[in-house]
Amino acid sequence: MDPARTLALLWRAEHEPVRPARGPRQGLTVDRIVRTAIAVADADGLAALSMRKVAEPLGVSAMSLYTYVPGRAELVNCMLDEVLGEAPSLEAADGWRQALERYARGGMAIARRHPWVPPLVSSRMLMGPNETARWDGVLGALSGVGLPEREMLAVVHLLDGYVRGAAQQSADAEHDARRSGLSYDEWYEQTGPLLEKTISADRYPALTRVWRSGVFEEPGAGLGPDGGFEFGLQRVLDGIERRVADRFAG
Amino acid sequence: MDPARTLALLWRAEHEPVRPARGPRQGLTVDRIVRTAIAVADADGLAALSMRKVAEPLGVSAMSLYTYVPGRAELVNCMLDEVLGEAPSLEAADGWRQALERYARGGMAIARRHPWVPPLVSSRMLMGPNETARWDGVLGALSGVGLPEREMLAVVHLLDGYVRGAAQQSADAEHDARRSGLSYDEWYEQTGPLLEKTISADRYPALTRVWRSGVFEEPGAGLGPDGGFEFGLQRVLDGIERRVADRFAG
DNA sequence: ACTAACTCTTTACGGCGTAAGGAGAATGCT
DNA sequence: AGCATTCTCCTTACGCCGTAAAGAGTTAGT
Structure with a gap:
């Protein structure tokens, strides 16, 4: 190529x-x-x-x-x-955290509209016009916060990695559901009883405890199509925020 | 199926x-x-x-x-x-943070040994013996920290998503390199001059600034095979730690 | 009018997953 | 012992795939 x-x-x-x-x-x-x-x-x-x-x-x-x-x-x-041209502009964002939030949500929205995208977002940039604009936007949003260039790159990488992973998990769930004709819940209804037969409570105590709490069946609990994306995103942004604060302090 | x-x-x-x-x-x-x-x-x-x-x-x-x-x-x-059976045991870990660290690093190590794995780690659990043990291990490590079950699941999901994204980025870079016969650096040497022609400094100021800082060429700067995995992991763990602290305080 | 350049076509090759059906081996029954 | 059953493994075949090769038809420059 x-x-x-x-x-x-x-x-x-x-x-x-x-x-x-x-x-x-x-x-x-x-x-x-x-x-x-x-x-x-x-x-x-x-x-x-x-x-x-x-x-x-x-x-x-x-x-x-x-x-x-x-x-x-x-x-x-x-x-x-x-x-990638469908990504929202970050210009109107109020502060770096909101900009990164929009960057990540924009990436997630694209992934939801086009489930084939996540596996393609590679670290080897192709640098077409839209990817270039997207990079420029997010680096612009990170420009004033005091991180060295190396860490700006690492932060974008972190966000991309997180979005990619989360998006792919959601896309897979949807894909599997479509192919098997079973929704996420229906699938758990089918396999649940089977699992309980093979997975013994005393060999896997922690898993059994969580399983029996019923949280696996709740939608958006951390798995399934909407898999706690927002929860994870806020944790990631918190982690970045702490780094920014530490940089500022030290 | x-x-x-x-x-x-x-x-x-x-x-x-x-x-x-x-x-x-x-x-x-x-x-x-x-x-x-x-x-x-x-x-x-x-x-x-x-x-x-x-x-x-x-x-x-x-x-x-x-x-x-x-x-x-x-x-x-x-x-x-x-x-997945190659994942390390988390039993000897000292505290939840170290356990999660090992969980993530273990996942990354598997991904490096078997680059075909990341795209397969889906949210729809297959629950073979090794995946079951892995889930039990990480949920066990999270059991004492005071998070509700829903958030324990979300935390594992967050880690899996991050590792998956990062691993896939690293795997892609390696795959591309093998297929094109060019290392990451050689590829940038080839495309660098081309990019400078198509990407104008005044249309993409932030990107140009970072590009000219030379940080793209540094190995491990946030892109490339080793793409700042550890940096991102520590940010993610910081984010989780803050959540744990907030839960404890509030 | 002729030729060079270009678009689009048909055909073909070696790959894939797996359905169908048949050959041969090992067992259980009489 | 001999036969029927059941299982493993084989060959063959079908319809997909990306794309190489080469030819038909269309346009522009000379």
Whole structure:
């Protein structure tokens, strides 16, 4: 995967220098392909995203997509940067904590709309236009608080990691539910009795105690689709706040 | 995917009731298949794990694996529970904070040894023997600190989410590096100049400032293979500690 | 009018998970 | 002992996948 080609595609700079094309006009655009691919992935998941499935609703053959995009991997890159454009602006935020809160919630919202996103958010930045803007926004929000650059990066990394983990857990739950046709609660209803047979109370006392408290069945208790995202987020922000305070004091 | 069948397989209870088998003896065991599959996944990644690739080193055809395991999905479940057995015991830990620290580091260590694990750690628990023991351990460590059950669950969820996110970021970096043949540093050397062309300093001031500080090139600065895992972990634990203190005070 | 450049097509290859059905081996019953 | 049953493991086959190769058809420059 050629980095130069990938970057050019992300910034849509590919066909800028060459205006007069010899052959027939292109009937599609990269944007249209990317948007179609996003719709397919939203509906069926990233695993079910195939070149053939993207080409069909566009009325072309799979191979014609290769005129616009070098391959599947690069298409996915473009999809990712496109949906990162849905992140909210942090400019109006009141203080760094609120900005980080919005950053994390924005990431979570994207993940909920597009469950295929979390596994793709890699540490190796692709730096398309939207990812660039997002980085600039969050680093801007962190600029005044007195952390060294190294720790600013680590803080963003921490937030991204947390959101990614939480989002993926929620996405998996939804995916499993859709595939098995069972909701989270129904699944526990089915396996609950089975578990109680295999898991003995005296071998696993702490787990049994929590299990019997019934908290596993409560929605939003820390597991399941909405898995205590806000609770965790506030703990993470508290941890960052303490670091900021310690820096200021010491 | 039948939950009962899956659970029976995880606890290896499948052939317990039926002792006298009519046909020829089985030449393989579920354990041997699972261990071989883990080796394949460790070497080539989960995407490259195919029934044919697992069968080959065992000297059987792909289809004979279906005598032992209902399908690929269930095999992966077994692989996951198997490697969760590598998690360290938390019994000797001195206090809940140290226990959680070990829990998180243990998870991270597993993820590093088996980079295919993080995407699989789902909120829908499979509850094989090792996952069960792990849950019991961490809930035991949290039992005395005064948090309600709901928040104990949320705390474990928070840690799992953080570890999962961080581990996946690290695994992706490694995977990308292996596939492209470029180390993290080499990749930045290649794309750096390109990025400076497309990303203008006045449109992205905060990002440019951090970029020019050179901190992106430092190893372990918050990105890259070792991406500030410890920094983030301490922030997360600080956040949990504050919650515990608030609970105790209020 | 001719040619070069370009888009889009059809075909093909080697991979995948696994359904179907058949060959051969070990047991239980008579 | 001999037969039926039951089980393991095999080969074959189907419909998916990404994309390489090569050809058909369209447009622009000369």
